[in-house]
Amino acid sequence: MSEIAIIGGTGLTRLGSLEIARREVIHTPYGEPSGPVTHGHLFGRDVAFIPRHGPGHTIPPHQVNYRANLWALQHIGVSRVIAVAAVGGIGDEMFPARLVIPDQIIDYTWSRAHTFYEGNLKQVTHVDFTEPYSPDLRQAMIQACIAVGIDAVGHGTYGATQGPRLESTAEINRLARDGCDLVGMTGMPEAGLARELGLSYATCAVVANWAAGRGEGEITMDEVGRNLDAGMRDVARMLEALMPRL
Numbered sequence: 001m002s003e004i005a006i007i008g009g010t011g012l013t014r015l016g017s018l019e020i021a022r023r024e025v026i027h028t029p030y031g032e033p034s035g036p037v038t039h040g041h042l043f044g045r046d047v048a049f050i051p052r053h054g055p056g057h058t059i060p061p062h063q064v065n066y067r068a069n070l071w072a073l074q075h076i077g078v079s080r081v082i083a084v085a086a087v088g089g090i091g092d093e094m095f096p097a098r099l100v101i102p103d104q105i106i107d108y109t110w111s112r113a114h115t116f117y118e119g120n121l122k123q124v125t126h127v128d129f130t131e132p133y134s135p136d137l138r139q140a141m142i143q144a145c146i147a148v149g150i151d152a153v154g155h156g157t158y159g160a161t162q163g164p165r166l167e168s169t170a171e172i173n174r175l176a177r178d179g180c181d182l183v184g185m186t187g188m189p190e191a192g193l194a195r196e197l198g199l200s201y202a203t204c205a206v207v208a209n210w211a212a213g214r215g216e217g218e219i220t221m222d223e224v225g226r227n228l229d230a231g232m233r234d235v236a237r238m239l240e241a242l243m244p245r246l
């Protein structure tokens with residue numbers, strides 16, 4: 001049984017270093033997860049892995065079944081979730097290919113299935129979300145980065161947009177005024193649902209590009225791919241240092 005799970009995002013459809021033991025198809029009361037859960041060993045730890053956008057990267061951010069993914073992970077005994085996510089950099093220090101461990105999040109998404117607490121409830125429930133990410137898991141990731149000399153940013157506010165289109169310059173300016181340092185399309189409802197299930201959850205973000213209007217010209221998928229290739233190499237190094245610390 002894997003107590004630790006990794007949700008892979010854009011640029012991390014599979015974990016190269018994962019020694020795969022088996023794949024498990026899980027049906028949930030909320031529908032189908034993004035794909036089978038892969039169980040394996042990663043740097044000495046049992047780990048479950050699920051690719052957020054599906055094994056072939058075919059599920060766009062607004063159609064990811066976040067509830068099914070997190071329910072499935074909890075169902076197999078996972079208690080800690082490491083989310084890997086590609087983001088656009090808004091703040092000056094959030095430059096391309098850099099790793100960021102955000103500590104706050106703002107939700108700009110809409111019409112996504114965003115809670116487990118609906119339907120025939122015995123009681124209305126409001127979970128606390130003051131600290132949206134697990135402080136312990138964040139600290140472990142930050143220490144892992146330091147241990148292997150990765151120049152990561154250990155804080156930042158993630159603005160979760162609806163996608164799948166990228167943002168306009170004015171939208172990014174608004175996010176910046178709101179205090180967002182990063183922009184991505186999958187941070188919510190994933191983080192909120194993890195909290196509802198009582199899972200420890202933290203994100204390792206990889207800056208794929210300067211957010212709209214913060215760099216030169218348009219955002220191209222070429223630059224996104226190049227930066228993610230570089231950033232994911234650091235994610236792999238971070239995970240190698242992280243696993244023994246968990």
Ligand SMILES: CSC[C@H]1O[C@H](OP(=O)(O)O)[C@H](O)[C@@H]1O
Pocket residue numbers: 008009010011052053060061084085086087163184185186187208224
């Ligand atoms: C320009 S790539 C946009 C795509 O990448 C991110 O996905 P993930 O968070 O799963 O790594 C972003 O949220 C968008 O879905």
Ligand code: HPA
Pocket residue numbers: 086087088089161166167183184185208209210211212219
């Ligand atoms: O610029 C972006 N905006 C939203 N999501 C993203 N994911 C990677 N880059 C971006």
